[in-house]
Amino acid sequence: MDSAAQRPVSAIILGYGIRGRAYAAYAKTHPEDFTVAGLADPVADFPADAGCPTWKNWETALDSGTKADAVIISLPDRLHRAACVKALERGYHVLLEKPIGCTWDECQAIRDAQVKSGRLVLTGYVLRYAPFYKKLRDVISSGVIGELTSVHHLAAISYGKSAHAYCRGNWSVEAKGTGMLVNKCTHDFDLIEWWTKGRKCTKVSSFGSLFHWRPENKPAGAADRCCDCPQAVRDNCAFDAYKLYYERTDLRYHFADESDEAILKMIETSPYGRCVYACGNDSVDHQTVLMEYEGGLTIILEMESYSQQRTRITHFYGTRGEVIADEKKIQIMPFLGDSTTITPAQHGHHGGGDREIMTEFVKLVRGGSPARYTKLLDAALESHRIAFLAEESRKTGRTMSGL
Ligand SMILES: NC(=O)c1ccc[n+]([C@@H]2O[C@H](COP(=O)([O-])OP(=O)(O)OC[C@H]3O[C@@H](n4cnc5c(N)ncnc54)[C@H](O)[C@@H]3O)[C@@H](O)[C@H]2O)c1
Incomplete structure (x- = not known):
């Protein structure tokens, strides 16, 4: 494949559902940076002006020999491993929707294929790229509240979104892919990995159940x-x-x-x-995860379906002050000096994260080293490591420290 440094990065999109369409839209707004080289989906209506080959199946698309720099995998979770490994074997860079894999073994198979190919696997953790969360990370890492002692993080899904996805929808039955924590909260674990950069989570305990949609x-x-x-x-x-x-x-x-x-x-x-009480669902509707980090930092993540608002609220406690963030504003309250509130500008889906991750993806395809690509994947895998440990803890009642 020739260098994409001076021309748009081209990608085949596997799975033209909500996420596939969102990534394809970037080609319309940023034609100088990104172009769609093909679309694969068994049921989607492809746009009449797609201007690229289309297929009914991801595998046929990858076997077609179509020239492209990359593949975007926005397929159902259970297809991620097979599609990602094959795309890497074919020499494509990959933007892989989360979760990376449905099990830790699937995640490891993807990591092995990434190391062997030296190609990029960027995971769809859009929040890292959203201006609000970039600003929040700057605040936390600036030292303004000293050293973090604990973090309380609430992922409020909202009763409507949760009924849609985790009771009636794609993630309602754990055996069909992943349950709610791995699917939804790897976003949150990814943010936590970013906020705690360099510290290792050493112990995980979790509690949760399907409380109501029974x-x-x-x-x-x-x-x-x-x-x-x-x-x-x-x-x-x-x-x-x-x-x-x-x-x-x-x-x-x-x-x-x-x-x-x-x-x-x-x-x-x-x-x-369908009636929410007749969906055959077994995914949890609320779950709490307790984490201990090297050095003594403790973190609580609470995932809740039955909230009015769909938001994330994070309370950081440090040795020199507190920060409270709620996806609209960041309140900074040092023990010494004045408190301030910042309201970062945001526009676009996921607070601009959908757009910004594509900007980063194009940049990384145009210039990045195999070592950097592995480092990025390892950071994304950390969120899965904690999520899988939490699931094991919830199911066995034990505090986990392995993987
Ligand atoms: N990063 C995020 O914030 C975010 C948000 C939502 C979903 N996701 C992830 O994105 C992925 C897709 O989710 P979605 O909400 O777009 O789901 P979706 O159901 O809207 O889209 C998935 C598409 O894949 C297609 N598909 C199924 N089998 C296929 C095959 N064999 N070959 C080609 N296409 C096939 C389906 O027809 C469907 O159109 C999931 O893994 C999900 O976890 C990520």
């Missing part, structure tokens, strides 16, 4: 689909699909066609119209 909590008279449910039962149900997708519009971006007609049809026919 068949025994189904209201009397409720049907298995919202479209068949009596109005009086639906009126009293916050998770009613009509309320989440028809009356509200903020979750509609999950569907390729956001029109009222398409949403009504979707509620009648798709898994997203």
Whole structure:
């Protein structure tokens, strides 16, 4: 492959769902930096003006010999390992959506393939690239609150988003890929890895369960689909699909066609119209993870489905002060001197992280060394190491220190 230093970086996108479409959009806004070399998806409607080859399957796309610098893997979690290993063997750089793999062994297989190929595997941890979180990291690493002693981090998913993804949707059944903690909170573990750079997490304990979206909590008279449910039962149900997708519009971006007609049809026919108490789901709906780091730093991560807001709130305690961040503002409260509040400008999905990760990806493809690429992957793997340890702790009741 010739150098991409002076021309747009080209990538084949495997999986043209929500994430695939988001990455493809970068080619429209930054044509000088990025171009789409092919699209693969069995069911997606590809744009009429795609201007590139299309395939029904990721494997056919990688076997086609199509010339490109990179592959973007925005496939369901369970396909990440096979697609990533093959893409690296074919010599492509990779932008791999999170989670890296569904198990620690799958993650290790990807790391082995990355080391062998010397190519980039950038993981879709968009929050690291979002201006808000970059600013927060600058504040924490500036020393203004001294040495960190503990961090309390809340990942509030919101009842609507959580019902969508972890009860009715792709991540509702653990055996089909990953459960809620590995899928959602590797974002949070990745931020934690970044905030605690250089310190090793030595002990992990976790507690959590599927508390509410269970068949025994189904209201009397409720049907298995919202479209068949009596109005009086639906009126009293916050998770009613009509309320989440028809009356509200903020979750509609999950569907390729956001029109009222398409949403009504979707509620009648798709898994997203099922009663939340009849989804056969087993993914947890709330979980707490306790972590101890070398040097004594302790961190609590709390993941919660039943929140009104979809946000992250982090409280940092240091030897010289406190910082509270809530994805809108950063309050800095040193023990000596004045408190200040910063409100970093943000625009775009994931606070601008979707755009900024693509900028970083293009930069890394254009110039990076195999050693740097491995270092980046190892940092992303640390979030998985902690998440898998937490899952083992939750399931066995033990405090974990291995992997
Ligand atoms: N970084 C983030 O913030 C973020 C957010 C959401 C999802 N994700 C991750 O992105 C990945 C995709 O999630 P999504 O929300 O876009 O899901 P999605 O279901 O919208 O998209 C996945 C697409 O893959 C396609 N697909 C399935 N089998 C295929 C095959 N054999 N060959 C080609 N395409 C195939 C599906 O048809 C679908 O269109 C997941 O791993 C998810 O965990 C990351």
